Amino acid sequence: MSLTALTETQSEIQKLARDFARAEIVPHADKWDREAHFPVSVAHRMGELGFLGMLLPEQYDGLELDTISYLLALEEIAAADASTAVLMSVHNSLPTQMLLNFGSEDQRAMYLRPMARGEKIGAFALSEPDAGSDASAQRCQAVRDGNSWLLTGTKSWVTSGSFADVIMVMARTDTPDARRGSRGISTFIVTPDLPGFHVGKKEDKMGLRASPTVQLTFDGLRVPAENLLGDEGQGFIYAMRSLDNGRLGIAAQAIGIARAALDAALDYAAERKQFGQPIREFQAIQFKLANMASRITAARALLHATAAAKDRGESTTMHGSMCKLLASETAMYVTTEAVQIFGGYGYVKDYPVEKYFRDAKITEIYEGTSEIQRIVIARELYASRQNH
Numbered sequence: 453m454s455l456t457a458l459t460e461t462q463s464e465i466q467k468l469a470r471d472f473a474r475a476e477i478v479p480h481a482d483k484w485d486r487e488a489h490f491p492v493s494v495a496h497r498m499g500e501l502g503f504l505g506m507l508l509p510e511q512y513d514g515l516e517l518d519t520i521s522y523l524l525a526l527e528e529i530a531a532a533d534a535s536t537a538v539l540m541s542v543h544n545s546l547p548t549q550m551l552l553n554f555g556s557e558d559q560r561a562m563y564l565r566p567m568a569r570g571e572k573i574g575a576f577a578l579s580e581p582d583a584g585s586d587a588s589a590q591r592c593q594a595v596r597d598g599n600s601w602l603l604t605g606t607k608s609w610v611t612s613g614s615f616a617d618v619i620m621v622m623a624r625t626d627t628p629d630a631r632r633g634s635r636g637i638s639t640f641i642v643t644p645d646l647p648g649f650h651v652g653k654k655e656d657k658m659g660l661r662a663s664p665t666v667q668l669t670f671d672g673l674r675v676p677a678e679n680l681l682g683d684e685g686q687g688f689i690y691a692m693r694s695l696d697n698g699r700l701g702i703a704a705q706a707i708g709i710a711r712a713a714l715d716a717a718l719d720y721a722a723e724r725k726q727f728g729q730p731i732r733e734f735q736a737i738q739f740k741l742a743n744m745a746s747r748i749t750a751a752r753a754l755l756h757a758t759a760a761a762k763d764r765g766e767s768t769t770m771h772g773s774m775c776k777l778l779a780s781e782t783a784m785y786v787t788t789e790a791v792q793i794f795g796g797y798g799y800v801k802d803y804p805v806e807k808y809f810r811d812a813k814i815t816e817i818y819e820g821t822s823e824i825q826r827i828v829i830a831r832e833l834y835a836s837r838q839n840h
C-alpha cells in the first residue's frame with residue numbers, strides 16, 4: 453500500500469527488518485508485554501544487524517542510510533512490537549544524533565561506534581515531574597565543581613533508562629539568582645557508572661509495557677567537565693532540534709502499529725461469520741477497513757515526503773509535527789476500529805488488537821502531545837505568512 457517508489461537499498465532494508473521482526477520479535481512480543489520486560493539482548497542483536505546505527509556515518513560504524521530507509525525499518529519493527537520500536541526510535545533519533553550533531557570529535561569517537569553496533573544503548577532525559585510540555589521549566593540543577601559538574605534533580609519517563617549506557621541529560625547550568633530561561637539549560641553525557649546515578653521508579657503503564665520507562669534521580673551526580681555536550685546554555689536548543697527528527701521516528705512507530713491492526717482486522721473480517729457470511733461482506737465493515745487503509749496510506753505518504761525533504765537539507769519542523777500528529781491520531785483511530793471489527797474478541801488478550809490499541813495511545817503523548825504538535829504547526833504557519 454506504500455506509494456513511495458522504493459530504491460533497491462530501501463527495499464532490502466525493509467525486508468531485512470521485516471524478516472528479523474517476524475523471526476525474533478513477533479514470537480516473543482506478547483510475553484514481553486505480559487511480563488513488562490524487554491530482554492536487552494534483543495537490542496544488542498538489533499545493533500549487530502545495523503538497526504541502531506541506521507543514520508550514523510560509516511566512519512562511526514553506522515549504515516549511513518537515508519531517512520526513508522530508517523523509517524521503513526522502524527515501521528516493520530513497530531508492526532511487530534511497539535516497545536522494541538521505541539527503543540530503536542529514541543536511540544537512532546535522539547542520543548546518537550545529538551552526539552553526531554553537537555558533540556566534540558572526542559565524544560563522537562568515544563560513544564558513537566559502540567552505540568552504532570548496539571553495544572551501548574542510548575536514552576534521552578528531558579522530562580521532569582514538573583516539566584513536560586513546558587520542557588524549559590527544568591529544575592534539575594548542575595553546579596560546577598572544579599573539573600566536574602554536580603547534578604541534582606529528578607528526570608522522569610526515561611525510555612530505556614533502566615539499562616541505557618549513554619544518557620543525554622538536560623539540566624540547568626544558570627544560577628537561581630540569574631535565571632536565563634531556556635538559555636540556561638545544558639546537555640550532559642551521563643553514564644550509569646558515575647557516582648550519584650540512581651534508577652528510581654519504573655512506571656506501570658497501560659501500553660508499551662515491555663519498554664522500561666523509569667525515573668532517574670541524581671543527588672550530586674558527578675559528571676566530568678568533558679561530558680558537557682557542545683556549548684553551555686545550548687542544551688534546550690539541542691534537545692528541540694533533535695526532537696524534530698524524533699517525531700519522524702514516532703510517526704513511523706504509529707504507522708507500524710496501525711498497519712498491524714489493519715492486517716489483523718482484514719484477516720479476522722474474512723474469517724468471522726455472522727448472519728451466514730464473513731463480516732467483511734457487510735458494508736459497515738468495508739467502510740471501516742477503507743477508512744483505516746486510507747488514513748494509513750496518507751500518513752505514510754506525508755512521512756516519506758517529509759523524510760525526503762529532510763535529506764535534501766530542508767527544515768522539516770512543521771511537516772515533522774504534521775507527520776507525528778497525523779500518524780499518531782491515525783494509529784488511535786485504526787486500532788479503535790480494529791477492536792470494533794473484532795467485537796468482543798477485540799477486547800481480550802487472546803487476539804492482538806487489544807495490545808495494538810493500548811500501544812497506540814502513547815504515540816499521541818510522547819515527544820510532544822498532539823496539542824503541542826498543533827501549537828508548533830500553527831506557529832510555523834504564522835511565521836511563513838510573515839515571511840511572504
Ligand SMILES: Cc1cc2nc3c(=O)[nH]c(=O)nc-3n(C[C@H](O)[C@H](O)[C@H](O)COP(=O)(O)OP(=O)(O)OC[C@H]3O[C@@H](n4cnc5c(N)ncnc54)[C@H](O)[C@@H]3O)c2cc1C
Pocket residue numbers: 542576577578579581583584585586608609610611612657660665814817818819820821822823824827
Ligand atoms: C511511555 C512514555 C515514555 C516517555 N519517554 C520519554 C523519554 O525517553 N524522555 C523524555 O524526556 N520524556 C519522555 N516521556 C515524557 C513525555 O514526552 C511527556 O509525557 C509529554 O511531553 C507530556 O508531558 P506531561 O506528561 O508532563 O504532560 P503535560 O505537559 O502536563 O500535559 C498535560 C495535558 O495538557 C496539555 N497541554 C500542556 N500544555 C499545553 C498548551 N500550551 N496548550 C494546550 N494544551 C497543553 C497536554 O497536551 C496534555 O494533554 C515519556 C512519556 C511516556 C508516557
